Amino acid sequence: MATASTVELKIQRFDPERDNEPHWQTLTVPVEPMDRVLDVLTRAKELFDGSITFRRSCAHGVCGSDALLINGRNRLACKLRVEQLGKTITVAPLPGLPIVKDLVVDMDGFFEKYRSVQPYLVASPVEGSGERIQSEEQRDRFDDTTKCILCAACTTSCPSFWAEPEYVGPAAIVNAHRFIFDSRDENAEARLDILSDEDGVWRCRTTFNCVEACPRGINITKAILEVSSAISTRE
């Protein structure tokens, strides 16, 4: 499998114990044909510099750990093949969140916004011992937004979020949508109240960056518009 092929890997580095500002490090890293960006980062860490720091876990696009700004777009490093990128790969942390170190950003604020929309089913107790009944159509209504892996690629690609960091952001709205349109849930009103706030859905300018960024292919802008529409049309 080994080939003589290499890429120029340009990594944004920042060590809060040493640096005042982020800076760039460029490494020439050997690559193999089916490599993904995560493989290249891992190899750079293993071969050249153990202090290169990034998050990763599942390595196949389901855990959401390694969303990064890669060649100018937010993507999962484990889902992006090197051959799609050319000879130079530029990797930086997700924009708009505080940098902890190198490619690692502080996700606490992101998860706090997620939790703020009450992302859990609220429903009255059910009689009997069986499941609730839900039709296939009712289930399909919110299928798209169940796919979210909370990687933050969408929220940190959003110009409204960059301009107004208090904006709850696309990921939180997606997760509110998942319950607002679930026929079993009884808490839609409370979530619509939260999202009709000045830092809620109205900050969306439908630039579709979030849709472009989503590694799960969720139609995020559509979900946001459905939530805004639900807010507008309620009594």
Place this chain on the structure above:
Amino acid sequence: MSAGLRADTTHIDVDAIVVGAGGAGLWAALELAREGIPTAVLTKLYPTRSHTGAAQGGVCAALGNVEEDHWEWHMFDTIKGGDYLADQDAAEVLAREAIPAVIELERMGLPFNRTPDGKIDQRRFGGHTRNYGEGPVRRSCYAADRTGHMILQTLYQQCIKAGVKFYDEYHVVDLVFEGGEANEGGRCSGVVGYKISDGTMHVLRAKAVLLATGGYGRAWRVTSNAHSLTGDGMALAWRHGVPLQDMEFYQFHPTGIVGIGILLSEAARGEGGYLLNNDGKRFMETYAPKLMELAPRDMISRAIYQEVREGRGIGGKDFIHLDVRHLGRKVIEEKLPDITDFARVYQGVEPISEPVPVQPTAHYAMGGVPTNLETEVLADARGNVVPGLFAAGEVACVSVHGANRLGTNSLVDLLVFGKRAGIRMAQICKSTPQPGSVQGAERAVRDELLALSTRPSGVRPAEIRRELAALMMDNVGVYRDEALLSAAVKGIAKLKGEYANVRVEDTGSVFNTDLLEARELGYLLDTAEATAVSAYARKESRGAHSREDFPERDDAKFLAHTLVWQGAAGAPATKLDYKPVTITKFEPKPRVY
């Protein structure tokens, strides 16, 4: 203090600690919250990054929503699938309690796929049969092919609702014992957590500690497992005198993406996919004529190796084809969307029009930390409990999976026994006084971490990790024999020697993944050693443990669980013991499908 960690230590008192925030840990935390027990959940990731989220195909429960089914059938399939090594009382709990667990998940909001009449839909899965083996049954409850993702999300959502206290990105680097180690009658009284973002140590004291840290697939080169699955809980328990059980039984899932091991779910075969050799033949006809592609995983993985050995791999190479073309675009895109995406992204193959190259991938530990049915960790073959210590999910060995786990039963296991763990821990917390103070409990591990990060020269962790992964793949894989296993035991001992001189380059205290990966490598070496030593000693073939020098199952000698203890002061593990299998309803029979 620099060099990877800071001098300050924080002390925290709670009643219960949960280590790991996958399905088992989250459900335990939920039960503890329901009982009002002050609980801390520590995870080295964010909870939603846990590997439960990677499970695809479904969770089996004999709901009988689409055809007749009974938990007794599920119990039987689990036992037969495990080649009669499962403890039958445990398999009964698994099969019985799967039903209320799945219903409860639905009530928590899990978006299962539905039948036309609005019930939870079910599909076929490997080794799950009707009427004690007559043919496949539709038992797997699913949410497209992201069932694990939905379980993880749903449980985390409910934990948020219940106000569970999470310590995200805290790496548990040691267990605290008082009154001696586990093999000296000691009690587990807490954990040492390393806060990844700033390198501070946190000593948490509690009445009950749950290990819910998952498996150790990263010991093998080709694996479906996340980078984070490094056997932390197993190794930490082992280092404190807890034996590890049935470690020789490690499952290779038959359909991983060639070379990188990412899983293509059994759901593809559950929906009707074929496995084809180079002649285009459905070769499972030869090995399991009744269940064909839905035979248990160990049999299919061996069949693939056999086909490859006999020159019928695709193009003479070491893989075969998974073919779903005949299912049609609609089924493929609606019921198997994620794995279709995996094939496209990672192999550049279009499953709608092309067969997908696959090969076995290291997937799941049937063995682990021994527990009883209440998830209490066991100190020996006689069933003595280690006070204060619990384990559930893949880290544990109850044993419900015996020598080979059936598809979906990992999720069933973590739901049923995660819930049981929370209930039992809540009882213990209510009836037990807080253990004594644990001043200085972090000293030993602090010294170990400092040694890693201040050593001026030495070998890089990645080199040892690569060698270990290759060794395990070649010598402790699908087929084994005395020579391979003996070489593995020696090779691991050599790597452990090198590990004593491992060098970490990053000397900072903020998010030092270099240091933590080196620590994790130590866990992998321990779990690999336990695996190889146990495999060497088991001179028979059973389930996933297939010895070419002992090709038959030997119930007279080996219808028993292996227990292995760590050697003293860095010496190789040599102490083994065996404990009888609990048999209640089903006498061991030859395993034919």
